[in-house]
Amino acid sequence: VTRNNDPALLVLASLANGDKHGYAMMEDIERFSAIKLGPGTLYGAITRLEESGWIAPVPSEDRRQPYTLTALGRKSLESELAALDNVLKTALRRLRHA
Amino acid sequence: MRRVLRDLILLYPKAWRRRYQHEFEALLGDVSPSWGTLFDVLGGALKMQMKIWTPGKIVAAFALTGVVGAAVYSLTIPNRYVSTAVVKLITAPQETGEAQAQLERILGRASLQRIINEQDLYKKERTREPIEDVIQQMKREDIRIGISAVPPGAVSISFTSTDAAQAQRTTERLTSQLLNADVGQLLDAANLPVRPASPRRSRIIIMGLLLGVTVGMLFALFTGLKVWKLAMALGAAGFVLCAAVSYAVPDRFSSTAALRYKAEDTSRLREMTGAVTSSESLHAMVVKFGLYPNDPGADRKLSEHLHIQEIPNTRAITIQFDYPDQRIVQRVTQNVVSLFVKQNWNFEVIDAPNFPQNPYSPNRAVIAGGGLFLGFLAAVALRMTGRSGHSVAAGV
Numbered sequence: 001v002t003r004n005n006d007p008a009l010l011v012l013a014s015l016a017n018g019d020k021h022g023y024a025m026m027e028d029i030e031r032f033s034a035i036k037l038g039p040g041t042l043y044g045a046i047t048r049l050e051e052s053g054w055i056a057p058v059p060s061e062d063r064r065q066p067y068t069l070t071a072l073g074r075k076s077l078e079s080e081l082a083a084l085d086n087v088l089k090t091a092l093r094r095l096r097h098a
Numbered sequence: 099m100r101r102v103l104r105d106l107i108l109l110y111p112k113a114w115r116r117r118y119q120h121e122f123e124a125l126l127g128d129v130s131p132s133w134g135t136l137f138d139v140l141g142g143a144l145k146m147q148m149k150i151w152t153p154g155k156i157v158a159a160f161a162l163t164g165v166v167g168a169a170v171y172s173l174t175i176p177n178r179y180v181s182t183a184v185v186k187l188i189t190a191p192q193e194t195g196e197a198q199a200q201l202e203r204i205l206g207r208a209s210l211q212r213i214i215n216e217q218d219l220y221k222k223e224r225t226r227e228p229i230e231d232v233i234q235q236m237k238r239e240d241i242r243i244g245i246s247a248v249p250p251g252a253v254s255i256s257f258t259s260t261d262a263a264q265a266q267r268t269t270e271r272l273t274s275q276l277l278n279a280d281v282g283q284l285l286d287a288a289n290l291p292v293r294p295a296s297p298r299r300s301r302i303i304i305m306g307l308l309l310g311v312t313v314g315m316l317f318a319l320f321t322g323l324k325v326w327k328l329a330m331a332l333g334a335a336g337f338v339l340c341a342a343v344s345y346a347v348p349d350r351f352s353s354t355a356a357l358r359y360k361a362e363d364t365s366r367l368r369e370m371t372g373a374v375t376s377s378e379s380l381h382a383m384v385v386k387f388g389l390y391p392n393d394p395g396a397d398r399k400l401s402e403h404l405h406i407q408e409i410p411n412t413r414a415i416t417i418q419f420d421y422p423d424q425r426i427v428q429r430v431t432q433n434v435v436s437l438f439v440k441q442n443w444n445f446e447v448i449d450a451p452n453f454p455q456n457p458y459s460p461n462r463a464v465i466a467g468g469g470l471f472l473g474f475l476a477a478v479a480l481r482m483t484g485r486s487g488h489s490v491a492a493g494v
Contacts, residue, residue: 023128040141062124063124065124
C-alpha cells in the first residue's frame with residue numbers, strides 16, 4: 001500500500017501519535033516532512049489505507065472525520081520504517097567511509 | 099473558488115461520495131483554495147474514477163482525449179493554400195531549348211529572389227536566415243513544377259502559401275515568365291484557392307482517435323493484467339535496442355531526375371533505356387564512381403538500385419538511384435541524365451537530379467516505435483504465460 005515518500009506512508013506516520021482528521025493530518029505532515037499534501041491526494045491515500053484496513057474512522061459528532069491507526073496499520077508502518085531505517089543507516093555509513 | 103471546489107466533488111464516483119463526501123467537504127472548507135488545490139482535487143477525482151472504470155470506459159476516455167488533443171493541435175497549424183496554373187510548352191525542336199532554359203530560369207536564384215521581394219514572401223524567415231536558405235526552402239517546399247499527363251507536353255506550376263491570394267499572385271508571377279518568353283501557352287490560369295490544401299484536420303483528428311484508442315487499450319490491458327512495471331521496462335528496452343540497431347543500419351539516399359522525349363515516336367524509348375542500362379554502361383559507372391567497393395556483384399547491385407521508368411502518356415521518363423552516399427547518389431543520377439542527353443536522342447531535362455538532404459531509409463522513428471510495441475507485447479505474453487512474478491505493489 002505504501003512506498004517511500006508515498007502520501008499513504010505520510011498519513012500513517014501522522015496517525016502514529018494519535019487520531020487526526022484530514023486537515024490536522026495535512027498540517028502535521030507539512031510540519032514534519034515539509035510536504036504539502038492537497039485534499040485530493042490526501043483522500044486518495046485515506047481511501048486506499050481504509051480499504052486495506054490500515055486505518056479506520058473514529059466515531060465523531062463533528063463534520064470533520066478523525067481516523068485512527070489500526071493494529072495492522074501500526075505493524076505495517078513499523079515494517080516500512082524498519083526498511084527505511086536500514087536504507088538510511090546504510091547510506092550514512094557509506095557516506096562516512098567514502 | 100471554494101464553491102467550484104465543492105462542485106468538483108461531483109466528479110468523484112457515486113460510491114466514493116456516499117462514504118466520503120461530507121468529511122471531504124469539511125476538509126475543503128478548512129483549506130485555503132488555490133489553483134493547486136483545484137488541480138489536486140481534479141486529479142484525485144480522475145484517479146478514483148479510473149479505479150472503477152471498465153476497460154471500455156478507459157478506451158473511450160483515451161479516445162476522447164486523443165480526439166480533443168488532435169483537434170486542438172490541428173487548430174495551431176496554419177492553413178496552407180495551393181494555387182496551380184497549367185502551361186503547354188511549345189514543342190517545336192528549335193524552341194524546346196528555350197522552354198527548358200525558361201523553366202530553369204524560373205527556378206534560378208535571381209528570378210526567385212525577385213519574386214520573393216516583389217510579393218514580400220517569407221517575411222519572418224528573411225529576418226533570421228540568409229536569402230540563399232530562404233530560396234532553397236521556396237524551391238524545396240513551396241514550388242511544384244510537374245508534368246501533366248493531359249494534354250501531353252503540359253506542365254503544372256504550383257505555389258503553396260498560408261495566404262490564398264499570395265499563392266495565386268506568386269503562381270501567376272512564375273507562369274508569366276514562361277508566357278513572356280513565348281515558349282508556352284496558358285491552358286489554365288492560376289486559381290484562387292478557396293479551401294486550404296493542408297492541414298487535413300479530419301485526418302489529424304482520426305489519427306488522434308486511433309492513437310487514443312491504442313493507448314487506451316494498452317492502458318486497460320496493463321492495468322487489468324497488472325504488468326505496468328514489466329511493460330514499461332520491456333517497452334523501454336525494446337525502444338532503446340531497436341533505436342540502437344537502426345543506427346547500425348547505414349543511411350540510404352535517393353536522387354531523382356525527369357526527362358522528356360521530344361520526338362513524337364516513342365517506340366525507341368525502350369531501346370535507348372536498354373543502352374543506358376547495358377552491362378558495359380553499368381560497369382563503366384561502377385568504375386567511374388567507385389560504387390560498391392570490394393563487392394564482386396557491383397554491376398548487378400547498380401542495376402538493382404537504378405530505376406528508369408516511363409511515365410505513361412507523357413513521353414517522360416524518371417531516373418531514380420539510391421545509395422548510402424548522398425553526393426554519389428546525385429552524381430550517378432546526373433551521369434545517367436547526361437547519357438540520355440548527350441547521345442543526341444532528343445531528350446530534355448525537366449527536373450534535374452536533386453541533392454537528397456535526408457535519407458529515405460531507415461525510418462528510425464518507426465523502428466524504435468516498433469521496439470517499444472514489441473516490448474509491450476512481450477510483457478503481456480510473459481504475464482499471460484505466468485512467467486512474470488511482477489505485480490503492482492501499490493495497486494490498491
